[in-house]
Amino acid sequence: MHDEGNVIMEEDCSEDKLGAGYLVLTDKSLVFYTGKAKVLTFSKDMKKALEVPLQDVKGTRTEGFIIKKLVVELKDGRVYKFGVLNNKKWKESIDGARAGTGIGAGVGQE
Numbered sequence: 001m002h003d004e005g006n007v008i009m010e011e012d013c014s015e016d017k018l019g020a021g022y023l024v025l026t027d028k029s030l031v032f033y034t035g036k037a038k039v040l041t042f043s044k045d046m047k048k049a050l051e052v053p054l055q056d057v058k059g060t061r062t063e064g065f066i067i068k069k070l071v072v073e074l075k076d077g078r079v080y081k082f083g084v085l086n087n088k089k090w091k092e093s094i095d096g097a098r099a100g101t102g103i104g105a106g107v108g109q110e
Contacts, residue, residue, distance in 0.1 A: 016081040054098045062087040
């Protein structure tokens, strides 16, 4: 499913406008897949709903106390809010990947 580069982090989550899905950070891009899990076969029928090259990311920030959000702002003005378990680690990992440092590599992988 991940042919966009080397996976740094990935997690089941939701985005405020796109709904439930699966967020993947690679060394090249941030990708969000949507779709449905098939319980009987333990597989997921996923489609790519969003792919953002890291150079198109203007900035990241965290929001929320109980419901934690990772906020990703793009250079074209679009803003995406992802409900992730550890929004600070996601922010650090995205910022590190954008800077080419690889900070956070391997965090959140299972």
